[in-house]
Amino acid sequence: QVQLVESGGGLVQAGGSLRLSCAASGSIFSPNIMGWHRQAPGKQREFVATISYSGGTNYVDSVKGRFTISRDNAKNMVYLQMDSLKPEDTAVYYCRILVPGYAYWGQGTQVTVSS
Numbered sequence: 001q002v003q004l005v006e007s008g009g010g011l012v013q014a015g016g017s018l019r020l021s022c023a024a025s026g027s028i029f030s031p032n033i034m035g036w037h038r039q040a041p042g043k044q045r046e047f048v049a050t051i052s053y054s055g056g057t058n059y060v061d062s063v064k065g066r067f068t069i070s071r072d073n074a075k076n077m078v079y080l081q082m083d084s085l086k087p088e089d090t091a092v093y094y095c096r097i098l099v100p101g102y103a104y105w106g107q108g109t110q111v112t113v114s115s
Contacts, residue, residue, distance in 0.1 A: 002026040002104040004095045009109030016113070017083045022095030022106055024076040033098040034071055034078040038091035038111075045094065049080065063089075085113045 008020040020036065035050030049059045049069040057069055068081040078095060090113050095106040 002028055002097060002099070004097060004104055004106035006093065006095045006106045006109040009093060009111045011112045011114065012085055014085060014087055014113055014115050016085050017081070018085065018111060020080040020082065020093055020095075020109060020111075022078045024078070024095075024097055024104075028076055028097070029099040030073070035096050035098075036069065036078075036080045036093055037096060038089075038093045039108075040088075040091040043091075048093070051078065082111070085111075087113045087115045089113050 003025045004022055006020060006022045008018060010018060012018055031053035033050050033052050036048040037045050038048050039045040047060055048063060049067060051057050051069045051071050053073065059067060066084045071078045090111060092108040092110050094108045097104050
């Protein structure tokens, strides 16, 4: 079993920054892929960014150049640095870890960007 706990969400003005953190614990298999998804009110959950165990990254086009994903394998942590935030980034952000045959999700952290 794997547990994921997100932190770092909050309210920020447009143009501001936030840094999300996700701590993974339990029976974590390596290698794995960690990442972030988000779900805005009335919309489906969407992919934001992923990072492989070796550090390879992928981003949705809408956040490229503004968000940076990183990880600390020794601490089983993944981070999402969000800069130049826009109101359309408002959503609940979920951490996810992919291990062979299964995906685990955190409970989410709210990010609200005011205009």
